[in-house]
Amino acid sequence: MLTITIVMFAAAALLTLAANKRVGPEQTRQGLAEGLRLLRMMGPSLLPAFLIVGLLDALISPELISAWLGQEAGLQAIVIAIAAGVLVAGPPYVIFPIIGGLFRAGAGLGPCVAFVTAWSIANLSLFPFELPLMGPRFTALRLSLTCLLPLLAGLAASVLG
Amino acid sequence: MQRKTNTALFFITAVLLGYALWKGGPSLAGRGLTVGLKQLLRVVPMVTAAFLAAGLMKRLITTELINHWLGHKAGWRGLFIGWLAGSLIPGGPYVYYPIALSLLQSGIGMGPLMAFVLGKQLSSLERLLVEFPLLGPRLTMVRFGLTCFFPLLLAVVASLIAPTAPGLPDKEAS
Known part of the structure; x- marks a missing residue:
């Protein structure tokens, strides 16, 4: 799991570099902000989704x-x-x-x-x-x-x- | 939409929690909640990286870029580029179907069009980013490995059965 986390952050870092080169720092910043906005939007669903996973596991x-x-x-x-x-x-x-x-x-x-x-x-x-x-x-x-x-x-x- | 999903999810959680309390008391319910929270904490960093990557991909792979790539490509090149474009483009069906329609209107062949839609559905890079943390590496790799070449393969079949794109939906056809 740790390896995947590292690989995924490396992928995000590479994409940041690529975006910086291709579309400039302003668009890159907007892309990262969009990612965080998605996380804020979807994040609240992750909590009940995983509580359901845990409860099903117990039941x-x-x-x-x-x-x-x-x-x-x-x-x-x-x-x-x-x-x-x-x-x-x-x-x-x-x-x-x-x-x-x-x-x-x-x-x-x-x-x-x-x-x-x-x-x-x-x-x-x-x-x-x-x-x-x-x-x-x-x-x-x-x-x-x-x-x-x-x-x-x-x-x-x-x-x- | 998002709020409705959350309400439904918290309702299901409450029902399961009630059932767990009734069936096994606080210890069973507590065990379930702990297992769930532990797994959630483990995936949060990965999901964060996945969403950052998805946000960046949106800036890098734009609708204009996809249209430009698929402009007037035909033959094997068209099929391959359709597959690649579908696999790379971020967003749900509310994003890729309108793009598929615009490709259709710009006169794309059935093969590249099918490769695009199936590429999005079966070999999407964005989906891969979500699958790895949430489904786990083994399930993700077997699923991806078994199905990732089918968009290309089935697009070849599609272009043999129906070489021209289907035309516009009935209501717009003359």
């Missing part, structure tokens, strides 16, 4: 998670995860802590990868933007191209995990 036994979403639960767990990924709407900084918590508590790699993939390409909250802007033809083509991806990625991750 749900690892056996129950394994039985429903564990590696042994196989295809059933992946299908449940895909359905949840399509249906459960919410910003990434709320959804991801909960998935990360379930993964640490015994949910399988396959179902977790299937959830995130389904959530990324087919979450219901995407369609109010995609349908009116891009039209039904593009949406249908995009969905038919990607519809098997959550299942395939989930199965492949199950093999790895």
